[in-house]
Amino acid sequence: xIDMSVKDMTDQQLNRELAELMGYIVTEGEHDLWPEWxxxxxxxxxxxxxxxxxxxxxxxxxxxxxTAASLEVQAKAIEVDAASYxxxxxEIKWGHxxxxxxxxxxxxxxxxxxxxxxxxxxxxxSSRV
Numbered sequence: 701x702i703d704m705s706v707k708d709m710t711d712q713q714l715n716r717e718l719a720e721l722m723g724y725i726v727t728e729g730e731h732d733l734w735p736e737w738x739x740x741x742x743x744x745x746x747x748x749x750x751x752x753x754x755x756x757x758x759x760x761x762x763x764x765x766x767t768a769a770s771l772e773v774q775a776k777a778i779e780v781d782a783a784s785y786x787x788x789x790x791e792i793k794w795g796h797x798x799x800x801x802x803x804x805x806x807x808x809x810x811x812x813x814x815x816x817x818x819x820x821x822x823x824x825x826s827s828r829v
Contacts, residue, residue, distance in 0.1 A: 711764040718773055719760035726756045775811055782807035 706714065724742045738756040761769035777785040783803040789810075790797040 711762070712758075715760060715763050716757050718763045719757065722761075722773060722776060724760050726753055778807045778811050786810070 738753045740756045763769045786803040786806045
C-alpha cells in the first residue's frame with residue numbers, strides 16, 4: 701500500500717527529504733557581509749549559500765521536476781534495493797504491484813543509458829516505416 705505521507709508532501713518537502721537522503725546538508729557558514737549565512741553542502745563541498753536556511757535548501761536538486769535529478773535519485777535507489785524501488789514505483793504509478801514480474805530485470809531496463817534508450821527507440825520506430 702502507498703505511504704500516504706509521501707503523497708501528501710509538496711514538491712519542496714519531497715525534494716528536501718531526497719536531498720538529505722542523497723547526502724546534502726545545510727550548515728552555518730561564513731560570509732564577509734552577512735552574520736548569518738547558510739551553506740548547502742554535499743560530501744563536504746559547498747554547493748551554494750544563502751541568507752536563510754530554507755533558501756539554502758532551495759538550491760538542492762529538484763528531484764520532482766528535473767529529469768536529470770530524478771534519474772540520479774532513481775539510480776541511487778536501484779543501487780540500494782532494485783526490487784524494492786520497482787515495487788514502490790509500481791505502487792506509485794498503478795496503485796498496486798505485479799508480483800509475477802522479475803523486478804530486478806525491470807530495474808535494469810529503467811536504468812538504461814541514454815544511448816541504449818535511443819537505440820531501442822530507433823529500432824522500434826524504424827521498423828514501423
